[in-house]
Amino acid sequence: MRIGVLTGGGDVPGLNPAIQAVTRAAIDQGWEVVGIRRGWRGLLDFDLDDPFVAAAEHTLPLTLQSVRAIDRETSTILQTARTERRTLEERTAHILKVIGHLKLDALVPIGGVHTLAYAAHLAREGVKVNTIPKTMDNDVFGTDYCIGFSTAVTRSVDAVNALRTPAGSHERVGIIELFGRRSGETALMAGFLADTDRTLIAEVPVDMEAVAELLLRDRTDNPSSYAMAVVSEGARLKGDDDVAYGEVDQDGNRRLGGISDTMSEEFKRLTGVGTISQKLGYLMRIGAPDALDTMVGRALGARAIQHIADGETGLMMAVRDGSYTSVPADICTTSERRVDVDAFYDSTAYRPRIRGIAGLPMFLR
Known part of the structure; x- marks a missing residue:
């Protein structure tokens, strides 16, 4: 067999x-593995009129030595x-031809909701697909955990705690x-662990007057005269439906x-009172994965192949x-995964509310 693997999204x-x-x-199964560069775009941009150049540009043979x-x-x-996704679906016929040209017997796409949703679309078209969820937002429906979440929270906690120094020195609010x-789960967990x-969070509109009063009180009550808050990029002020503050990207979506x-x-x-406003952005993505993301990445990768060996496809590892x-690969398209506000958040105090945890999974879902 010949297996294709790709990583899409952030x-x-x-x-x-x-x-x-x-x-x-x-390779343990005696199969060949081909990496697809740049996610679905590697298949989308593959020029079948010049396949040798296209293969060199958009694919990468994967061997034991190259992944060592x-x-x-x-x-x-x-x-x-x-x-x-709309662009991909409009050009599915081309992508199917590329998959055929590359003689791929099965695909293992690794990505967030949009990457996995298109994989489920291909599965309905007859492509053998097993998917792996990854995203710092941990918002893929159907799984409690997505690769990248733990490391992103760890990086965030480290950065928030480091920023306490300038906030305290200047007596400001961070x-x-x-x-x-x-989904506000990354902010919820980072805020909880950094004790901001x-x-x-993205799920609860921000009453700025109430939050300002709370943060001012927090600053007054702190002997070092500072306060810290974390906010999801998708959060919005109360009464403001527009959460798209950034520029329009190449696909017509407004960046947050x-x-x-x-x-x-x-x-x-x-x-x-003065503030320190800081967007962590890609700092949340940097560095090697922590132990949990390494472990889950390896486990889900091996499991995806084992299912193919057992003749089982159309699945999402979870x-x-x-x-x-x-679980079924298309489960990620059936609902949204967001913070359970009633269970884990105090919408008046704007704080995580972690109470009874007996019987709950490690990530409180």
């Missing part, structure tokens, strides 16, 4: 261990890209923006990012209630 730590595990497990040490590298060796478009004064600056200006206007399992 880069996260843990992708290379997954690629490594897919490659090793497939990639788990120590900090980003996907296959590169990654975002491609609008407003730290984290990734999290529709307030945590603003900038709510920390908006909140900072509003806080200064309401209180007269973690549920602390156990590895598999």
Whole structure:
């Protein structure tokens, strides 16, 4: 058999261990592995009129030697890209031809909701597909855990705690923006673990006057005269339906990012107190994966290949209630995974509310 593997969407730590595990497990079966560069765009941009040049540009043979040490590298060796799902679906016929030309018997796409949703579309078209969820937002429906989440939270906690120094020195309020478009789980966990004064998540509109009063009180109550808050990039001010603060990308989607600056200006206007506004952005993605993302990446990669060896495809690898399992590949399209506000958040105090945890999975889902 000939297996194709690709990584789509944003880069996260843990992708290379997954690629490594897919490659090793497939080669153990006596199969060949081909990496597809730049996610779905590698297939979308593949020029069938010049296949030799296209193959050199858009594919990468994967061998035991070539993946030997990639788990120590900090980003996907296959590169990654975002491609609008509508564009992909409109050109599915071309992509199917490319898959046929490359003689791929099965695909293992690794990505977030959009990457996996298109994989499910291909599965309905007859392509043998097993998918692996990854995203710092941890928002793929059908699994409790996505590769990249643990490392992103760890990086965020480290950065928030480091920013306490300038916030305290200047007696300001730190407003730290984290990734999290529709789900505030990354901010919720980072705020909880860094013990920030307030945590603003994408699921709950921010009443800026109330938050300003709370943060001002937090600053007054702190002997070092500072306060810290984290905010999801997808959070919005109460009464403001527009959470798209950034520029339009190549696919016509408006990038998020900038709510920390908006909140900072509003806080200064309401209180007269200075702030430190910081967008962590890609700093959440840097560095090698932590132990959990390495472990989960390797486990899900090997499991995807084992299913193919058993003749089982059309599946998404998953973690549920602390156990590895598999679910239908299209489950990620059936609902959204967001923070359970009633269970884990205090919408009045703007803080995580972690109470009874008996019987709950490790990531409180």
